[in-house]
Amino acid sequence: MPTRRALLKTAALAACSAAAHPLLSTMTFASAPGENRLVVIVLRGAMDGLDVVQPYGDPALRALRLALSAGPEGGALVLNDFFALHPALDGLMPLWQAGELAFAHAVATPYRDKRSHFDGQDLLEAGTGNDLPIDQQKGGWLNRLLQAMPGATAETAYSVGTEEMLILSGSAGALSWAPEAALTLSPQARLLLAEVYHDDPLFRDAARAAEEIGASLTGEMGKGPKGDAARLAAFAADRLNGETRIASFSLSGWDSHARQAQVLKRPLGDLATAILTLRDGLGANWARTTVLAMTEFGRTARENGSGGTDHGTGGALLMAGGAVRGGRVYGDWPGLGEGQLYQDRDLLPARDVRAYAGWAMRGLFGTKTGLIERAIFPGLDLGPDPRILA
Amino acid sequence: MAIDPERAAIRLGYGLSPRMPPAESVFLLESVAQATHPDGWTTTAATAAHLDFAEIRQARDEGALSPEDYRAHVQELEGQRLDALRNRIARAAGAPAGFGERLVQFWADHFTAVAQNPTQHLMAAAFVDEAIRPHLNGRFGDMLFAAATHPMMLIYLNQNASVGPNSQFARRRPEKHVGLNENLGREILELHTLGVGADYKQSDVRELAELLTGLTYNPKDDRRFRPQVAEPGAETVLGVPYGDGLPEIARAMGNLAMHPATARHLSRKLATHFAADDPPEALVADLAAVWLDSGGDLSAINTALVAHPGLAATFGQKTRQPFDFIAASLRALGMGAGEILALERPQVRQHLLVPMQRMGQPFGKARGPDGWPEHAADWITPQLLSARIGWALSTPQRLIEPFPDPRAFLSTALGATVSETLARAVPRAENTREGVAIVLASAEFNRR
Incomplete structure (x- = not known):
């Protein structure tokens, strides 16, 4: 029987591969788990x-x-x-x-x-x-x-x-x-970074997600x-x-x-x-x-x-x-x-x-x-x- | 084919510098000898600071020391931690060839021991100087013995609390329920030598833990081994019987260091760190063969690694960890060891310490004894990448004078490895600050 320690280890290893998935997939919210928070x-x-x-x-x-x-x-x-x-x-x-x-x-x-x-x-x-x-x-x-x-x-x-x-x-x-x-990038720098990250999926997805999170903040938050x-x-x-x-x-x-x-x-x-x-x-x-x-x-x-x-x-x-x-x-x-x-x-x-x-x-x-x-x-x-x- | 000097500097060192051309491989190996020199942190000084701080705390509690004076003491200790980080970055960024300092990072991480209070940070710095640096070109068994018996490790992995159940000490205190703590013994087998998948049993963990009893660190007592705490009688670890005392612990470390499972485990770990998250099997096998042939001689292993064709074949597959990213950035920006050592403590905090934390690698504070993660995806998340981009945008202009032209900086930082995409993008930045930031934030610069 695996010990709990072994199970915990497995979970820690799985974390690496889970992290490899693109972090944001804003389309897949069909089955969000309820309304309680x-x-x-x-x-x-x-x-x-x-x-x-x-x-x-x-x-x-x-x-x-x-x-x-x-x-x-x-x-x-x-x-x-x-x-x-x-x-x-x-x-x-x-x-x-x-x-x-x-x-x-x-x-x-x-x-x-x-x-x-x-x-x-x-x-x-x-x-x-x-x-x-x-x-x-x-x-x-x-x-x-x-x-x-x-x-x-x-x-x-x-x-x-x-x-x-x-x-x-x-x-x-x-x-x-x-x-x-949250980044304060000029529009031009934003564009150029998107360009230089384009061929590297890891960086491209992380940067895109960072930008989406930053951009999706409601207006009051930035100056709030x-x-x-x-x-x-x-x-x-x-x-x-x-x-x-x-x-x-x-x-x-x-x-x-x-x-x-x-x-x-x-x-x-x-x-x-x-x-x-x-x-x-x-x-x-x-x-x-x-x-x-x-x-x-x-x-x-x-x-x-x-x-x-x-x-x-x-x-x-x-x-x-x-x-x-x-x-x-x-x-x-x-x-x-x-x-x-x-x-x-x-x-x-x-x-x-x-x-x-x-x-x-x-x-x-x-x-x-x-x-x-x-x-x-x-x-x-x-x-x-x-x-x-x- | 062996790797060319430019790529070797990026893969095995801290990248390119405008101050000097990339080193030939012979100089890469010489850099290891340079890295063996200590930085000046010692167990003696850390112990003195610990005793001193205990008195200061007592004085504060008794009202003999004002809260302001107490805070000043804490700040001074914190300042010394900043000094330790500053020195490490200075040596990394400033070395003609940074392979030796990269090995310091690697082995200090392999033997992770996390400080839990202000004076322990000084002990953690002493640990690197006393247990890691002297053995970079020596036998792994010696490094293992030095690391496993160092006060920092004894504190961190609870060896101080481990008492032989049948020792004199335990028998005299039947009411106290003192006993064995297996933590260090377990981590030596699981993390430091054989690896978690290897063929060892709980009984090996226990026997090794019993063998290690007696190892101790007491700030008020110079002895590192107290026979009255040691479990009496023979212990058998992986089929080999050992007697009592420090020399027997050293013999056990020597045998573990040369075990085939250790050779495989550490060869894979080296290959994973220096070549690819999923390293070429030939590189792992070749390093393991050298490990076994040489009896764990790290100079032979360093030589084999530097010359291995697997390095060129996997170029760009690793991500620079935050420490490496900052050191490589300062190096590419033309800062030498002298300029970095001249940074004031508040600058070290603002430009090095806090950014490293934001990038996910708080200095000296790995989460557990298994150290920092290796996989690129652990470091390049939206939040952590934002921290790198933010640093690239804000810090260089505060440290670098005169500020480089982004077009020239592109070739300084990446040499012939620069891609067409990046070469097209950088000249179109709307100012020099953003141009340099795009180079530093690029996937190419963050990979190695």
């Missing part, structure tokens, strides 16, 4: 879930955090009688009120104890367990979802930005594009919003309004070891901007969209001596979109009191973050649970349906 935002650097969704109803929180995460008294926005939202995400409150924003708290990947950003992100994107060394895990879970989607074409999934997105790598064709890759988050999200929305159904990009800056109150303002602002840009850009399609913003792990329950927090374990997952059953914080609360923390330092993970992603794809794309537990998130126990979709 999934956006996965990877929050690189470990977002402090306890500060973003503050469990002010847990009396132990105040003892752990001296200045940070002060709940409604510190300006956090009341979500319910237990949780409050970091004030820098106030732009998202209308979504919460409209039932288009939700969180799952005390979630984690299976990654434990070493608390390395790189390994943690690799595992988050690979979507696998701990049964195989991280650097031997090939391919990402969104790519395996694509492989399981009937009628998927290269255009079905997009990774956006210059960050390499392991989450979409693998044998199924997917497109990638960075808004800053400034800032990476807005540009990434605007591009993703643009694609999702077309044939694309899955998009992924990453936002960085979450590693808040010191002066967290200041440090988190920018990434939280970026996250809010990205989600609001997606909503605005998607228009009517927002109703069929689910956004999952996930991070490699949470941070220490205790504030450190520099006004920050260090690498931890359990964290929070943000879910947004018209397809989400919002206005709630999902998950069982493990508590922050004596004996309730993981290794007496971190929020104890109550549920595997992959279970939420798994149930989202079950609801959005009809992916069979057996397939999710076997192939997309191998070894995952999906558990009961948290019913995160409206």
Whole structure:
């Protein structure tokens, strides 16, 4: 029997030949897989879930955090009688009120104890367990979802930005594009390049596809919003309004070891901007969209001596979109009191973050649970349906 | 027929230069000897930087160091990484014949070891200087031993965490569940020597991993082998029994290096890198024969490769990887090692480091121990090709003074290999910047 390692290898090899196909075939959209849309935002650097969704109803929180995460008294926005939202995400409150924003708290990947950003992100994107060394895990879970989607074409999934997105790598064709890759060529240079690439199919097709992507961007995008988050999200929305159904990009800056109150303002602002840009850009399609913003792990329950927090374990997952059953914080609360923390330092993970992603794809794309537990998130126990979709 | 000097420079080096004619094959081989000289990065310096940085982090955490001062330290370390890239590009673009530096790229990629924090980048640079360069013309078995036992590799492939289950160390700590980590042993067989398709078993992986126990890197301890961590007793790898200790590990590396599967695997890999994604079988077979006859003598293999008719027959079938593309562009634009070494760190970041990332090859950050992909289609995607075109349009005019005439540049960069189509197109560009960019962005210049 082939080992899983061997299977993963085969998938990695197949990626080479899949990549050899011309990437864009704008004619073949006959069987695009449905109308539902999934956006996965990877929050690189470990977002402090306890500060973003503050469990002010847990009396132990105040003892752990001296200045940070002060709940409604510190300006956090009341979500319910237990949780409050970091004030820098106030732009998202209308979504919460409209039932288009939700969180799952005390979630984690299976990654434990070493608390390395790189390994943690690799595992988050690979979507696998701990049964195989991280650097031997090939391919990402969104790519395996694509492989399981009937009628998927290269255009079905997009990774956006210059960050390499392991989450979409693998044998199924997917497109990638960075808004800053758009070329400003004079018409004459464009013509001449088309001429010199004409006899080399590899270069000809790649250049033509680059030009089509660039040219197909809606008018406002070129001069549109400034800032990476807005540009990434605007591009993703643009694609999702077309044939694309899955998009992924990453936002960085979450590693808040010191002066967290200041440090988190920018990434939280970026996250809010990205989600609001997606909503605005998607228009009517927002109703069929689910956004999952996930991070490699949470941070220490205790504030450190520099006004920050260090690498931890359990964290929070943000879910947004018209397809989400919002206005709630999902998950069982493990508590922050004596004996309730993981290794007496971190929020104890109550549920595997992959279970939420798994149930989202079950609801959005009809992916069979057996397939999710076997192939997309191998070894995952999906558990009961948290019913995160409206 | 052996390849002509112009095509040889494009295939085996970093292409053509306005400063010097393409080298004859004897000079190609001399360039390997030049590339064996180190660049000045050492394990000692990387270790000192690591210990130093640990103290700085502690000082920051204790509030004894301001966040600004801490950031300055991190920036200095990042700056040294920029220096390492700048030096590599300078040596590649500036060498009279770049074959030696191409081999540095090849073997450093073959033994990929990815740095995961700022000080490890210095160790990664030391790895190239200490494990790769000295052995470019030597025995593969020596390079293998140097690479597999280097601190950078021990860190990257988790050898530091590997403990013989019956070692003194493990027996004294029954509560700690320390044990074997097979990662390095597995990658030595699968990637570095025999190849994944070869006839070896899980038991060989395990026995090799047991043989490797004791290899260690501790920044506070100069010893590279700690017998109390080593698994006691004989280990049998591919039917050969080995005893304990470093000399036995060296003997195992020597035997693996001369194994027929290693000869086939690495001959194919060399042929794939230098000739074609799907290389001529005769080239693979001829290199493998030299490998076995010479006992893995890389100077003999380099000589055989340079002289092989398979190189001329497959001209243009490979795509330059982003590092090679940038080095070849600067070389064709007339920049020498001196001018590249004179670049300020912000320029290195803007013109070399960030563009390489956009082109899909972030410096020193391959995704896994199998290194960068070889196939042209992995590098020429819409996004990655756009990054090359964008670089060709924006960077040369910021670095090159006086700027070349595109018509002259066409023949400087491609010599007699230029196609009629490109020769017709370039003079019709509406300005010199775009004319030069069309040469650099052309399929011909991006292929070799």
